[in-house]
Amino acid sequence: MSSGFIRESAAVLVKDIRSEIRTRYAWGSAILFSISALFSIGILLGPYSLDPTMAASLLWALIFFSSMAGLSRSFVKEEEAGTAEILRASAANGPLFFGKALFSATTLISIEIVLVPLFLIIMGVEVSDPGSFLLIISLGSAGLCVGTTITGAIVARTSAKGLLFTALSFPILVPDLLLSMAGTRAAIEGEGIRGMGLEVFALSLYIVAIFSVSYPLFGFVWEG
Amino acid sequence: MAKSYGDRHVFKGISFHIGHGESLAVVGPNGSGKTTLLKIIAGLLPPTNGEVYIRLEGRPLDRFELRRRMGIVLSERSLYEELTALENISFFTKVKGFRSSRDYLMGVLRMVGLEEVSSLLVSEMSSGMKQRLKIAVAIAHDPGLLILDEPTVNLDPEGLRILKDIMELQKGRGVLVMATADPREGKMCEHVIRLHP
Numbered sequence: 343m344s345s346g347f348i349r350e351s352a353a354v355l356v357k358d359i360r361s362e363i364r365t366r367y368a369w370g371s372a373i374l375f376s377i378s379a380l381f382s383i384g385i386l387l388g389p390y391s392l393d394p395t396m397a398a399s400l401l402w403a404l405i406f407f408s409s410m411a412g413l414s415r416s417f418v419k420e421e422e423a424g425t426a427e428i429l430r431a432s433a434a435n436g437p438l439f440f441g442k443a444l445f446s447a448t449t450l451i452s453i454e455i456v457l458v459p460l461f462l463i464i465m466g467v468e469v470s471d472p473g474s475f476l477l478i479i480s481l482g483s484a485g486l487c488v489g490t491t492i493t494g495a496i497v498a499r500t501s502a503k504g505l506l507f508t509a510l511s512f513p514i515l516v517p518d519l520l521l522s523m524a525g526t527r528a529a530i531e532g533e534g535i536r537g538m539g540l541e542v543f544a545l546s547l548y549i550v551a552i553f554s555v556s557y558p559l560f561g562f563v564w565e566g
Numbered sequence: 567m568a569k570s571y572g573d574r575h576v577f578k579g580i581s582f583h584i585g586h587g588e589s590l591a592v593v594g595p596n597g598s599g600k601t602t603l604l605k606i607i608a609g610l611l612p613p614t615n616g617e618v619y620i621r622l623e624g625r626p627l628d629r630f631e632l633r634r635r636m637g638i639v640l641s642e643r644s645l646y647e648e649l650t651a652l653e654n655i656s657f658f659t660k661v662k663g664f665r666s667s668r669d670y671l672m673g674v675l676r677m678v679g680l681e682e683v684s685s686l687l688v689s690e691m692s693s694g695m696k697q698r699l700k701i702a703v704a705i706a707h708d709p710g711l712l713i714l715d716e717p718t719v720n721l722d723p724e725g726l727r728i729l730k731d732i733m734e735l736q737k738g739r740g741v742l743v744m745a746t747a748d749p750r751e752g753k754m755c756e757h758v759i760r761l762h763p
Contacts (some may be wrong), residue, residue, distance in 0.1 A: 346663050353660035357646065357653075364648040364687075424643035431608055431638050433661040434630055 347437050354433065354441025358416060359448060367419055369452050372412025376457040379404055384464040397467045398526035402482065402519050404457060405450075412449045413490040414507040416442050417498035426498070435561040439491065446487040446494070454483065470532025478529055478538060481545040482522030488549060489514045492556035495563045514552070521545045567616030569602055576602050577761055578615075584757060589733070589742035591752035594761030600745035601641055603761070604715050607743060608638055622710060634662050637709030639700045641716045647689040651680050654688060655703050664707045671706065678702045678728055693720040698728070705732060710740040717744060718751060730754065 362369055383400065392400065420426040429438070458479065462469065469475045490511050497506040525541035535542070568578035576599040584590050592600045605611040607618055609629045620627045627635060645654050652671060659666045675681045678698040688696060697720045704712060717729055733754060736742045744755060752758045 349665070350661050350663060353657055357649070357657045360653065361646060361648050423647065425646060427605075427610060427642065428638070428640055428644035428658075429661075431610055431636070431640075432633060432658050434633060434663075437661065 347440070350434065350437035351440040351444065354438055355444045355448070358441070358445040361419075362445075362449075368412040368415035368449050372408050372449065372453050373456050375411045376404060376408035376453055377460065379407065380457065380460055380464060387465070392465055392467060394467075394527045394530040395523075397465060397530060398523045400465070401458070401461055401526060402523045404461065405454065405483070405486070406515065406519060408453050408457060409450055409486055409490065410504075410508045410511065412453060413446050413487070414494045414497060414503060416445055416449075416491075417494045418503050421498045430565060435564060436557070438564070439495075439557060439560040442494070443487055443491040446491050447483070450483050450487055454479065467530060469530050471529045471534055474533075474535055474538060475526065475529035477535075478522060478525035478541065478545070481542065481549065482518060482525070485518035485522070485545060485549050485552060486515060488552050488556055489518060492552075492560060492563065495560060499566065517548050518545065518552075521548065567603075567606065567613045567618070569599065569606065569611070570614045580616075580759065582757065582759060584741050584743070586741065587737055588757065589737050589744070589755035590757040590759065591755035592743070592745040592759050592761060593747070593749050593752040594745075595747055595763060598761035598763045600747075600761055601715050603759075604638075604713050604743065604745050608636060608713050609633075620711065632711075634664075634707070635710045636713065637704035637707065637711070638713040639697075639704045639715055639717050641719065645688045645696060645699060645703070648687065650685050650687055651675060651691070651695075651699050651702075652684040654699060655706050658703045659706045662707050666706065674702050674706045675699075677705075677732070679724065694722050694725055697721055698725055701729060701732060705736070708739065709736075712736045712740065712742050714742070714744040716746060718746065718748070 361367070420429055461467070493507055493510045493514060496510060497503045500506050521541045521544050525538045525545065528538035528541065567580045569576040580603065582590065592603055594600050602611060606613050609632055620632055622635065646657070649657065652675065655671050655674060656666070659671065672681055672684060675684050678701055680695060680698055680702060683691065683695065688699065691699070701717060718726060721729060733742055742755065746752055
């Protein structure tokens with residue numbers, strides 16, 4: 343990866359962050375959704391406590407649906423604002439894909455910074471191995487970001503963007519979600535890195551695989 | 567070249583050659599295919615038949631190099647409304663792979679008369695100012711090929727004078743292609759293609 347590639351990717355990322363801070367286009371809706379969903383579930387559960395499997399599943403379900411509310415917006419916004427054409431005429435595909443994936447990561451981090459601690463507090467979940475917990479959250483989120491970057495580009499030119507984004511993303515992200523849930527359960531129970539070795543390995547493999555498919559595919563999707 | 571959408575022909579039988587230092591005007595009424603032809607030249611649309619060859623120093627340019635060497639003013643909205651004038655021009659210069667200092671970019675904004683409003687959000691700008699900014703974005707990296715789609719839209723007399731200066735400058739350093747509905751504006755270029763709906 344050349345320094346020019348990194349500079350161009352950084353330009354896309356900085357532009358999107360700057361734009362997001364001024365418009366609150368993606369982050370606001372995603373964070374609001376995640377908080378309201380979390381509180382609704384917390385109220386419904388009342389005094390009942392969650393076992394580690396249920397807690398891990400619920401956490402990833404919340405992360406998945408919150409990300410669906412925010413991660414599609416990056417490319418959709420370019421099409422809606424009328425800037426997609428000039429971006430196609432200006433930016434090379436590689437740095438654009440990378441910059442948009444990094445912006446998705448920033449969006450997801452901003453959701454998780456709010457959602458994950460609140461989830462642990464409200465649901466009364468104690469994490470026995472915080473290091474492994476953070477590792478599995480990071481890996482699962484990386485898979486989500488790469489997977490949703492390509493689906494975001496696919497749906498940007500369609501009419502039923504929101505519906506299609508979730509419908510297309512879900513089958514692509516099922517392996518990521520299942521592995522992340524299993525790894526998160528192991529981290530909550532304190533099985534340590536050895537107990538979740540398979541999940542960490544499989545998630546790393548999944549990220550490499552989804553990136554290897556998405557990256558070359560992006561040019562065809564974006565330029566149509 | 568020819569372009570059609572299904573059974574509808576936008577244009578057909580177009581063939582032209584423009585050399586370094588030359589300019590071409592594509593003139594025609596609304597719906598005649600001017601923008602389509604410009605987008606095909608820019609590599610944003612594929613032609614139905616035919617090909618576009620763009621050469622630099624005798625060798626063909628691929629799409630990726632063309633993006634770096636080309637400046638384009640599109641007729642549709644093509645600026646980030648939530649960014650300032652300086653942020654817009656800086657972003658587009660960077661994604662094309664160029665490193666430009668703030669002073670240089672301010673100089674480009676000065677050239678189009680926008681230096682004083684460099685920190686103004688595009689959403690707060692008038693239509694004429696936005697058109698000037700589009701032109702600044704297109705020329706900031708000294709493009710070898712400058713494509714202008716209806717560049718005079720929304721420009722006041724001062725903006726028109728600036729545009730003419732930029733067009734003359736471009737003729738000296740590369741190739742200029744513009745589209746216009748006004749045959750009088752077409753006379754600013756040596757070569758003219760007339761399209762009919």
